[in-house]
Amino acid sequence: EYIVRNIVGEAVMGDPTLAAGLLRLHFHDCFVQVRDASVLLDSTPGSKAEKDALANKSLRGFEVIDKIKDTLEAQCPGVVTCADILALAARDAVLMVGGPYYDVPQGRRDGRRSVDTDTLTALPSPFLNASALITLFGTHGFNVQDMVALSGGHTLGVAHCPSFTPRLKFEASTLDAGFASSLAATCSKGGDSASATFDRTSTAFDGVYFKELQQRRGLLSSDQTLYESPETQRLVNMFAMNQGYFFYAFTQGMGKMGQIDLKEGDRGEVRKSCRVVNKPSW
Ligand code: HEM
Incomplete structure (x- = not known):
């Protein structure tokens, strides 16, 4: 844990936006199959991996995980899985930028399957409404409070224009006009590769994301819906008012x-490199 924390600390100090990348990597790993580091595997000639799916195009932080793995393999070969490294790195990154600490149970094994199409139904689309988000998260055992608190992960980082331009066109009634015109300007200047931050303090883990939802400055449809829906508005208001309560609910989530979806008897391996499955030993 000390090695992981040092490398994450160095990386996030050098580039504070990497905290967002590491947190998102862990989330996308957990939602596709189980927490098995499937998101870290590279595509092979015969098979396109999760990381090359459209929904994962902007994932980042892979080099930080590689560096941690290399250092751990030099120190204690074959012991720490990539799945655990990813969970610890996300936790430490959140902590580094002002978020809460939580325990990460270790001992999860690395999987051998990573297929791009597995992401299609597993990962939430930014165009889902609150009911659809509640249903999707519910299938993994999360309650409504977990889902809203975890969406607060968007207190960090950015989204690219294709993720939010439909909102600019169709959701004027739930979108602050000044915010809308600044987003429109960003996207018309920079095109699909331009990005905007989720909240004004995008490298600090705090409750500002929820305050901005109250001001109709949510970036994605799936963010703003949390304030617009009667099922979730109360939670947004609570998290906006009380950052400590948001932190508590986030750590629960x-x-x-x-x-996620862990079953008795789930097996796996300790990968030598997080990007490739181990060669069979026979
Ligand atoms: C509730 C459903 C969610 C949806 C629909 C969603 C969707 C998205 C989308 C579309 C992006 C931007 C992709 C791009 O345009 O490049 C994004 C970024 C991000 N998401 Fe989510 N997400 C959800 C939940 C979560 C959760 C649960 C977490 C973590 C706890 C999370 C953490 C992040 C972070 C940190 C970023 C910024 C990444 C960066 O700056 O590199 N998201 N998400």
Whole structure:
């Protein structure tokens, strides 16, 4: 844990936006199959991996994970899985930028399957409404509070224009006009590769994301819907008012995330490199 924390600390100090990348990598790993580091595997000539799916195009932070793995393999070969490294790195990154600490249960094994199409139904689209988000998260055992608190992960980082331009066109009634015109300007200047931050303090883990939802400055449809829907508005208001309560609920949610759909007897390996499955030993 000390090695992971040092390398994450160095990386996030050099580039504070990497905290967002590491947190998102862990979330996308957990939601596709289980927490098995499938998101870290590279595509092979015969098979396109999860990381090359459209929904994962902007994932980042892979080099930080590689560096941690290399260092750990030099220190204690064959012991720490990529799945655990990813969960610890996400936790430490959140902590580094002002978020809460939580325990990460270790011992999860690395999987051998990573297929791009597995992401299609597993990962939430930014155009889902609150009911659809509640249903999707519910299938993994999250309650409504978990889902809203975990969406607060968007207190960090950015989204690219294709993720939010439909909102600019169709959701004027739930979108602050000044915010809309600044987003429109960003996207018309920079095109699809331009990005905008989720909240004004995008490298600090705090409750500002929820305050901005109240001001109709949510970036994605799936963010703003949390304030617009009667099912979730109360939680947004609570998290906006009380950052400590958001932190508490977030740690509860992350605890469940690490255990997603885990079944007795799930097997796996300790990968030598996080990008490739181990060669069979026979
Ligand atoms: C509730 C459903 C969610 C949806 C629909 C969603 C969707 C998205 C989208 C579309 C992006 C931007 C992709 C791009 O345009 O490049 C994004 C970024 C991000 N998401 Fe989510 N997400 C969800 C939940 C979560 C959760 C649960 C977490 C973590 C706890 C999370 C953490 C992040 C972070 C940190 C970023 C910024 C990444 C960066 O700056 O590199 N998201 N998400």
